[in-house]
Amino acid sequence: MRDAAAELLGLTLAVPGQGDRLAPDLRFFYLGGEQAGQTELLAGAIRRRLPSEAARRRARAYLHREAASLVPQQIGRARGDLQYRLAEATRQLVRAVGARYAESTFRLESALWTAAAAREATTDDTARLDRGLSERQRALGQVITLLEQATADTAQTVGRGSQPQGCLCQAVTMSEDPGRRLVLFRHAKSAWPDVADHDRPLARRGQRDAPVMGRWLRDAGLVPDQVLCSTARRARQTWQLAQASLDAAPPVTFERGVYEGTAADLLALIRQVPSAAGSLLVLGHNPAIEDLALMLAATGPDTENGQGPNATPPGSLERMRAKFPTAAIASLEFPGTWPALTQGQARLTAFVTPRDLAAQRATGS
Numbered sequence: 001m002r003d004a005a006a007e008l009l010g011l012t013l014a015v016p017g018q019g020d021r022l023a024p025d026l027r028f029f030y031l032g033g034e035q036a037g038q039t040e041l042l043a044g045a046i047r048r049r050l051p052s053e054a055a056r057r058r059a060r061a062y063l064h065r066e067a068a069s070l071v072p073q074q075i076g077r078a079r080g081d082l083q084y085r086l087a088e089a090t091r092q093l094v095r096a097v098g099a100r101y102a103e104s105t106f107r108l109e110s111a112l113w114t115a116a117a118a119r120e121a122t123t124d125d126t127a128r129l130d131r132g133l134s135e136r137q138r139a140l141g142q143v144i145t146l147l148e149q150a151t152a153d154t155a156q157t158v159g160r161g162s163q164p165q166g167c168l169c170q171a172v173t174m175s176e177d178p179g180r181r182l183v184l185f186r187h188a189k190s191a192w193p194d195v196a197d198h199d200r201p202l203a204r205r206g207q208r209d210a211p212v213m214g215r216w217l218r219d220a221g222l223v224p225d226q227v228l229c230s231t232a233r234r235a236r237q238t239w240q241l242a243q244a245s246l247d248a249a250p251p252v253t254f255e256r257g258v259y260e261g262t263a264a265d266l267l268a269l270i271r272q273v274p275s276a277a278g279s280l281l282v283l284g285h286n287p288a289i290e291d292l293a294l295m296l297a298a299t300g301p302d303t304e305n306g307q308g309p310n311a312t313p314p315g316s317l318e319r320m321r322a323k324f325p326t327a328a329i330a331s332l333e334f335p336g337t338w339p340a341l342t343q344g345q346a347r348l349t350a351f352v353t354p355r356d357l358a359a360q361r362a363t364g365s
Contacts, residue, residue, distance in 0.1 A: 131248075179335045181279040182270065182296070182346065183222055185213070186289045188241075188327040190234040198259065202237045209327040209354040214242030216357060217281075220350065222331055224281035227252040228269060230259040232285070238327070239283050250281075258284045263291035273338045280338070290324035296332055296346040316351040328353040 188206030202210070217223060223246050229239050231254045239252060257265055266288055273280050282289070297317060320330060332346035 179333060180338060180341070181222070181224075182332045182334070182341075183217070183224055183279065183281040184289050184293050184330045184332070185238075185242075185281055185283045186286055186324060186326055186328050187230070187232070187235040187238045187283060188213075190326070198231070199233050202234050202241075206234070206238065206326065207241065210238045210241035211245045212354055212357055213327050213329055213352075214245030216352060217242070217329070218246050218248075220331075222279070222281075222350075223248050224250050224277075224279045226250060226273060226277040226279075227281045227283065228258055228273075229254050229283040230285060231256050232259045235259070235283050235285070258282065258288075261288055263288050263295055266292050267295075267341065270341060271339045275337055277338075286324060289330075290320070293320060293324065293330040293332070293348075295343050296334075296341070297330075297348040298344050298346060312348040313350065316348055320348070320351045325353050325355070 187202075188210040189203045190200045190206055191203040192200065227239065227250050229235055229252055235258075236254065243249065243252075255269060257269055261269070261284075266282060266284065270280065270282065282292075297312070297320075299317070324330070329350070329352050330348060331350040333349050334341060334346040336345075
């Protein structure tokens with residue numbers, strides 16, 4: 001029927017498929033699904049009502065005029081549909097870009113906040129370090145002034161002939177060899193999560209004990225000139241919490257050898273410490289820390305009964321032999337330099353545990 005209507009009207013009737021392009025050509029009469037049926041009815045009506053050729057020509061001319069306006073209308077509808085789809089895609093793109101921008105802005109703000117906090121912490125550490133260095137410089141200046149005065153007084157005395165010259169040499173020798181202090185610090189109590197041993201963090205008890213031991217070091221006058229610390233996470237956290245209570249920031253070196261080494265390995269590291277460091281703190285693990293303390297501490301009747309030049313506080317050596325618990329500290333002193341440190345040469349001056357300090361606080365002593 002559609003072919004008959006096309007022949008009658010003198011037009012090519014076509015129903016465009018999805019995505020077909022509409023060509024502005026008057027030879028074609030584009031139809032939708034409903035229009036196709038209407039055209040077939042129109043062709044039958046024309047045959048019945050316009051039997052003459054002249055009437056049919058007029059009908060064809062009319063339909064040509066209608067086709068001329070219909071094609072631009074169809075193109076306009078297609079253009080409007082395309083514009084709507086483009087606008088919707090643009091809105092979706094704007095929403096996606098806005099969400100991504102908001103997420104990026106949040107991450108950037110978080111990074112800036114973290115950087116500011118780190119910068120503030122670094123500034124505080126630098127200020128504490130500067131204060132510590134200034135105090136040490138003042139103390140060093142006072143010592144130098146005293147030495148200069150002593151040298152001048154000794155020179156005057158020697159010039160008068162009332163003092164032997166060996167006194168000057170003795171004073172110089174004593175200033176060059178003031179002795180050394182070694183502090184052995186076992187890390188605080190650690191937790192046991194399902195991680196590698198090197199990455200184990202402190203437990204809650206360890207987080208409480210580490211600052212307490214740091215305050216004891218400060219109050220006992222045992223703030224070190226230099227620190228050797230294990231690279232293990234629990235040791236680094238112990239030092240961080242203890243150092244915050246020292247009111248000082250001594251230079252710290254994190255050594256893998258302190259984590260892995262034996263007592264002999266720790267002694268080899270200690271012997272490499274620069275001679276300018278008068279005191280050293282080693283923060284490590286058992287059994288190496290305990291073995292090193294027992295190896296270096298002098299023993300004997302005069303030592304353990306509280307008499308003699310190497311006497312230790314009563315009971316300290318026995319308690320250290322019995323147990324060297326977490327967060328415990330052993331302080332040892334010895335004459336000479338770091339490379340000369342050998343077995344049994346040091347005097348145990350203190351052995352303190354968190355439980356000892358808790359008992360002192362409980363009794364008010």
